[in-house]
Amino acid sequence: MDDIRVGLLLPTREAQVHGWDARRILDVARRAEALGFASLWAGDSLRRARYEPLSVLAAVAAVTERAELGTAALMPAFRQPLGAAASLASIDALSGGRLIVAVGAGFPGLSEDELALVGVPYRRRFRWLDDVVSLWRTVWSSEHSPAFTGDVLQLRWLPDVPRPYRVGGPPVWLAGASSAALARTGRRYDGWIPYPPDPADYASGLAGLRSAASDAGRDANEITAAMYLTVLVDDDAERGYRSAEEWCLRWYELPFELVSSVQAFVIGSAADVTAGISRYVDAGARHIVVRMASADPVEELALVADVALRAQRSI
Numbered sequence: 001m002d003d004i005r006v007g008l009l010l011p012t013r014e015a016q017v018h019g020w021d022a023r024r025i026l027d028v029a030r031r032a033e034a035l036g037f038a039s040l041w042a043g044d045s046l047r048r049a050r051y052e053p054l055s056v057l058a059a060v061a062a063v064t065e066r067a068e069l070g071t072a073a074l075m076p077a078f079r080q081p082l083g084a085a086a087s088l089a090s091i092d093a094l095s096g097g098r099l100i101v102a103v104g105a106g107f108p109g110l111s112e113d114e115l116a117l118v119g120v121p122y123r124r125r126f127r128w129l130d131d132v133v134s135l136w137r138t139v140w141s142s143e144h145s146p147a148f149t150g151d152v153l154q155l156r157w158l159p160d161v162p163r164p165y166r167v168g169g170p171p172v173w174l175a176g177a178s179s180a181a182l183a184r185t186g187r188r189y190d191g192w193i194p195y196p197p198d199p200a201d202y203a204s205g206l207a208g209l210r211s212a213a214s215d216a217g218r219d220a221n222e223i224t225a226a227m228y229l230t231v232l233v234d235d236d237a238e239r240g241y242r243s244a245e246e247w248c249l250r251w252y253e254l255p256f257e258l259v260s261s262v263q264a265f266v267i268g269s270a271a272d273v274t275a276g277i278s279r280y281v282d283a284g285a286r287h288i289v290v291r292m293a294s295a296d297p298v299e300e301l302a303l304v305a306d307v308a309l310r311a312q313r314s315i
Helices: 012-017 023-035 053-063 082-096 112-118 123-142 177-190 199-215 236-253 272-284 298-313
Strands: 005-009 037-044 068-074 099-103 173-175 224-233 264-270 285-293
Touching: 005 068, 005 173, 005 298, 012 023, 012 177, 023 053, 037 053, 037 272, 037 285, 053 173, 082 099, 082 123, 082 199, 112 123, 123 173, 173 177, 177 199, 199 224, 199 272, 224 236, 224 272, 224 298, 236 264, 264 272, 264 298, 272 298, 285 298
Parallel strands: 005 037, 005 285, 037 068, 068 099, 099 173, 224 264, 224 285
Antiparallel strands: none
């Protein structure tokens, strides 16, 4: 039987929107781990206010023991690269090696302004991303070189950063499903975490990734096949889709029809959602990160845990 893992995106933006005490996020993390979620994740954005993911995960590391901790997805361009390397290594050490660093380069139509704000040229975002990840891996190694020469980053000397828990540092996954992202993942990343709305697209993307890994002389089975999936559990399907529409307008200021054309959603009864998750597992996904499309995800945490973990157990 394959090892299927289900994780939860923590409500770091909802906490801002609803004016919660930020420590409520830690309560959610503790409860989610107790309910059986295998991993806990925090998102990243400059456009939409939320609690900063590395700060959140450092705090979550202190109040959990078993669950992996992940970024979904971190934008390295928003951070000074060596400072980020030190922060990530510290979280990996403090959590006992539970950190997963999923990274992204941004989205057309959404990220241009964010990248301009931090001084990263939009057209060079992928080269910047690859350079930063290569730099991280360099300084995380026990005996790193004294300098770094990348495509866009050239550093004449490199400081020491805190030692991560794991030799070589935490695994780094890539978010994205374009042909370029698949090739990049196959060549140099440890995992893949897209959100295609059709399981068939996930399967074909995974095949492309594995082909790129083989061409690069890598073992494709060592690249984690993950998935970012938004769920809404409601026995009344029509009401569920109305709720999804309201959620998309509030979250993205875009209609559900548009958002769901590029992002994976599973909406319906508990059986419907279980079946929807299973379709992605059948397509090859082995680590499902669940985002709850709910105004108050705390209220629905137990229900979503039951549904998502039922899908995990049924495999």
